[in-house]
Amino acid sequence: MPINIAIIGATGSIGRQTIEVVEALGPEYRIYGLSAHRQSGLLAEQIRRWRPAKAVVTDPEHYQKVAAAVSGWEGELLAGPEGLLALVTDPKVDLVVSALVGAAGIQPTLAAVQAGKRVALANKESLVAAGEVIIPALETSGATLLPVDSEHSAIFQCLQGSAKQDLQQIHLTASGGPFRQMSLTEMESITPEAALQHPTWQMGGKITVDSATMMNKGLEVIEAHWLFGMEYERIKVVIHPQSIVHSLIEMVDGSFLAQLGPADMRLPIQLALTYPQRRPQPFSRLDLYRLANLEFYPPDPERFPCLELAYEAGKTGGTMPAVLNAANEEAVYSFLEGRISFLQIPRLIAQVMNKHIPMVSKQPDLERILEADQWARRLTRQLIKAD
Secondary structure, eight states, rough: OOOEEETTTSSSSSHHHHHHHHHHOOTTTTEEEEEEOOOOOHHHHHHHHOOOOOOEEEEEEGHHHHHHTTTTTSEEEEHHHHHHHHHHHHHHEEEEEOOOOGGHHHHHHHHHHHOOOEEEEHHHHHHHHHHHHHHHHHHHHEEEEEEHHHHHHHHHHHTTOOOGGGGEEEEEEOGGGTTTTOHHHHTTTTTTHTTOOOOOOOOOHHHHHHHHHTTTHHHHHHHHHHHTOOGGGGEEEEEEETEEEEEEEEETTEEEEEEEEESSSSHHHHHHHTTSOOOOOOOOOGGGGGEEEEEEEOOOOOOOHHHHHHHHHHHHHTTHHHHHHHHHHHHHHHHTTSOOOTHHHHHHHHHHHHHGGOOOOOOOOOHHHHHHHHHHHHHHHHHHOOO
């Protein structure tokens, strides 16, 4: 029997690359379900090509467009967030690829975990905002959570066969984005077009801007805390512009273990789908003889204040990481729309976090987390409008 895969966020960068991986793996893996929000045309193409049993359009306004475009398809077309939850908890689904962008991934990821699914996690915001809910659910449901982010996949691989007491600390590598050598004065005039030009990775718009501000790495710090049970003081970030070493672990005896590979997300995606097995892949290979230099240096907190904000949110815990994430999402989309400057992104996030300090709910349930998310979005939009 083939392994049935549900890809939520199938029209995004990770979703499309997951489909490439499934196609390369062959008939042992079957695309059982797909979802999209507004990219109705692309979702319809995917449905016609892969003939999944189910598909979901989470924006109801686009439901009829997809329905008309896939006339004759024998599968079931679902709508809205309820359709997404029905897909990820379908008893026939063996593996859920959580590839939604932002807080939209929290509830379906949690539902998949609660249903005991194997979850390939590319939606880091799920653990950032709701790690305090998802990790306990993981421990009681029997679900499996496999990281898709290249950095967390690297750490996951390096930890195989290592005892936790032998681990000193984790080192998350970061490319530093396109602005790592700019002065603060130069950064004042960064445009959305410039921010979307990542030097090594091809990603969606929101994640690319997060990489430019280094908030992406801050979110990954919080994600690593939950995935690997590590204190924040033992999770370090190192700038590595070549994006060849995807992350490292440091052992108590001073040894380092690292995972190297090309800057190609299809490799960690494939590992998450096939683990514990490794399969040949046709996508890309690393040629060690062509590596002239591998650089490592610390991030500059003045250029990248978002990283420190993420550490602060993670250490505060409770609802603060959800607030950090929500404020960042609102600020990034406003920047992409040309309504705020690049350097206003961390300033807005810091303002919202400061307002939330007396309101932090410790050990929140999902309802409190989602309330904090919405509160932070409203406040961020108000601040942007008032500026």
